[in-house]
Amino acid sequence: MAKKTQKETDIIFYIHRFNPDVDSKPYTQKYTIRVEPGMTVLDGLHLIKETQDATLSYRFSCRMGVCGSCGMLLNGRPSLACNTQILDITMKNLTVAPLPNFNIVKDLVPELTPLFEKHISIHPYVIQNKTDEMLDPTGEFYQSPEELTKYLQFSYCIKCGLCMAACPTLATDSEYLGPQPMLQSYRYSIDTRDDGFDKRKKVVGNTHGVFRCHYAGECSNVCPKGVDPARAIQLMKRELVLDYLKIKKHRSTSFIMGKPEGVKRRPEIPKAPPFTVEQK
Amino acid sequence: MDEHKKYPNKLGIIGWLGGGRWGIERYLYTLHRITGLGILLYFCLHIFVTSSRLFGMNAWEKWMGFFKSPIFKMGEFLVFVGFAFHALNGIRLILIEFGFAVGKAEEPVYPYKSSLNTQRPLMVIVMVVAAVLIVAGGYQFLGFVH
Numbered sequence: 001m002a003k004k005t006q007k008e009t010d011i012i013f014y015i016h017r018f019n020p021d022v023d024s025k026p027y028t029q030k031y032t033i034r035v036e037p038g039m040t041v042l043d044g045l046h047l048i049k050e051t052q053d054a055t056l057s058y059r060f061s062c063r064m065g066v067c068g069s070c071g072m073l074l075n076g077r078p079s080l081a082c083n084t085q086i087l088d089i090t091m092k093n094l095t096v097a098p099l100p101n102f103n104i105v106k107d108l109v110p111e112l113t114p115l116f117e118k119h120i121s122i123h124p125y126v127i128q129n130k131t132d133e134m135l136d137p138t139g140e141f142y143q144s145p146e147e148l149t150k151y152l153q154f155s156y157c158i159k160c161g162l163c164m165a166a167c168p169t170l171a172t173d174s175e176y177l178g179p180q181p182m183l184q185s186y187r188y189s190i191d192t193r194d195d196g197f198d199k200r201k202k203v204v205g206n207t208h209g210v211f212r213c214h215y216a217g218e219c220s221n222v223c224p225k226g227v228d229p230a231r232a233i234q235l236m237k238r239e240l241v242l243d244y245l246k247i248k249k250h251r252s253t254s255f256i257m258g259k260p261e262g263v264k265r266r267p268e269i270p271k272a273p274p275f276t277v278e279q280k
Numbered sequence: 281m282d283e284h285k286k287y288p289n290k291l292g293i294i295g296w297l298g299g300g301r302w303g304i305e306r307y308l309y310t311l312h313r314i315t316g317l318g319i320l321l322y323f324c325l326h327i328f329v330t331s332s333r334l335f336g337m338n339a340w341e342k343w344m345g346f347f348k349s350p351i352f353k354m355g356e357f358l359v360f361v362g363f364a365f366h367a368l369n370g371i372r373l374i375l376i377e378f379g380f381a382v383g384k385a386e387e388p389v390y391p392y393k394s395s396l397n398t399q400r401p402l403m404v405i406v407m408v409v410a411a412v413l414i415v416a417g418g419y420q421f422l423g424f425v426h
Contacts, residue, residue, distance in 0.1 A: 020285040077301045100295070103286035111286055153385040168309060171295025215376055216309035217396040218302060226388025231395035238379035 011035045011086055013044060015056065016097040018104050026104065028095075029053075041081040041096065042070055045108075057107040065224055068160030072108055073097040078162040078222045099165035101178075114174075115161050118181040122203050124188060127196030133256060141193040141254035154187035154232050156225045163219035163229050175208040179219035179229035182210050186236040192254045197239070205240050213237075305396055305403070312369050315362035322359045357421040364413040372399075372406045 010032055018026040031048045042060055049056045058081070060070040065083035072081050075095050086094060102110035128134050128141075163179035164170055170178045185204045189197045204210050210233050219229040242248035296310045329347070332339045346352075376382055376399055383398035 018287050020287070026287060026289075075301065098289060100289050100291045102289060104289050105284065105286055110289070149387070150385055153388055156388060168291075168295045168306065171291035172293065174290070211377075214309050214312060215305060215373055217305035217394070220394035220396055221303045223392070223394075226390065226392030226394070228385075228388070228392075228394040231382045231385065231398075234376050234382045234395065235379050235385075237377045241378065 006037050008034055008036050009087065009091060011044070011090060012093050013048060014093060014095045015045075015048075015108070016095075017056075017107050018098075019055075020106060026097075035086045037085075037087055039086050041072070041074055041079075041084050041086055041094070044086055044094075045081060045096070057109055059109050066158065068158035068224075071099050071110070071160045071162050071165065073099060073165065078165040080160060080162070080224045083224060099161055101165050101167065101170050102161065110161065110165075112159075112161050115159065115164055115178070115180060118177050119159065119184060122177070122181045122185040122188075122200050123196055124181075124184045126188060126191060126194045127199060128193065129195040129253070130256075139256045139258040142257040143192050143254055147192045147254075151187045151190045154183055154227055154229075157183060157187075157227050157229075158225055160224065162222045162224065166218040166222045168216050168218065169212055169214065173208060173212065176212055177204065177209055179213075179233065182213070182236060183219075183227065183229040183232040185210075186232040186239070189236070189239065192251065195253055197243070201240055201243065204236060210237050210240065303396060308369055308403070312366060312373070315366040318362045319359065319366060322362075353421065357418065360417045360421065361414050364417065365410050368406045368410040368413070372402055375402065 013031040013033065014028050015031060016026045017023070017029045031052055033044055033047050033052075035044060042063060045056065045058055045060075058070065058072070060082065061067040062069070063082045065080055068080070070081040071078060073079075073096070074081065074084055075089055077089075078099055079089075081096075096108060098104045098108045099110040102112060102114065105111050157180060159180060161180070163183075167176075167179055170176050182204055185200045188194050189200055213230075213233045215230060215234065217230045220227075220231065223229065239248065296313060329343050332343045381399040381402045382395035
């Protein structure tokens with residue numbers, strides 16, 4: 001990491017450009033901007049677009065590391081442009097390229113469709129066998145704080161695709177599921193409200209699934225939310241091995257916690273407002 | 281959207297070799313694959329050479345004489361180095377795949393710590409053992425031990 005400076009500095013941006021209507025392959029274009037301390041790479045790209053080149057394309061939305069839209073390769077490392085300060089990573093040159101392992105739509109815009117398709121393939125939702133309860137709920141599925149902790153870390157994923165861009169296995173095997181979907185498969189399978197392990201193991205336990213991961217660990221290193229996909233993948237492997245050996249502990253689904261009985265409403269809690277739509 | 285031309289941006293083998301500010305486990309990953317391929321290549325050559333015995337004693341002796349040169353001695357040592365690394369790193373990976381040394385899920389608090397930090401002592405131990413084995417093997421190959 002470059003030594004942080006408190007002065008304004010001229011930084012040269014080497015930005016990978018690609019216009020599908022004109023170019024046969026990407027090329028690099030050079031821009032120089034005056035960078036103030038605290039400026040993020042996204043701020044720099046905005047400045048270039050406003051003052052030097054309006055044709056520059058990149059994807060962004062929230063500007064605060066929540067939406068996961070502005071994933072880019074910054075000086076060779078997948079990062080979010082909005083939560084990476086320029087002077088934190090360079091004092092001179094900054095190479096900005098689109099996320100690798102995805103097709104380039106234009107300039108810095110990657111095509112994230114494969115990520116979402118793979119994500120959908122692992123059934124990323126709670127699958128519950130108690131269909132009657134799901135259609136006509138009588139209470140809530142109970143979950144203890146310890147049970148919540150088992151998957152909470154993995155539920156912070158914002159689907160930015162940085163882990164997929166950093167994965168060396170995905171670089172040589174397009175069919176490989178990649179860190180994000182495999183992480184999600186563990187996140188839902190370990191949830192005590194879920195009964196979908198058997199359905200998911202058919203997807204993540206195959207040739208291009210979790211056992212192709214050899215723990216390069218780069219997915220966890222680049223994750224902007226501290227989600228740690230590498231850990232989830234290893235824990236999913238353990239679940240699959242234990243299941244294969246038929247020594248996996250049977251986990252019963254959360255019990256349904258009904259409404260409390262014999263409890264009076266506290267007087268300081270106001271009554272709910274009347275319904276605004278007609279009740280059946 | 282789909283009718284537009286897109287540029288395939290696959291890293292391929294370069295994705296193994298780096299091109300970024302990567303962590304040490306990634307280099308071990310790359311080395312694990314390279315040594316794995318090296319050992320596979322050695323295995324194929326080994327089968328080919330030992331099968332020369334089928335063509336008589338002369339063919340066998342010829343091949344054995346050929347492999348006595350210092351270059352092949354060095355090559356054998358490299359195979360040993362690759363094997364020592366691959367075997368020990370493989371044990372580390374198997375342990376990790378069974379969920380050992382990666383820790384439990386925890387609330388992510390910035391600056392984030394991941395399972396890589398949790399398994400690092402194991403990685404250091406394994407690499408030290410591999411280094412000791414390689415040095416001991418080097419003594420043998422360089423002829424200090426008869």
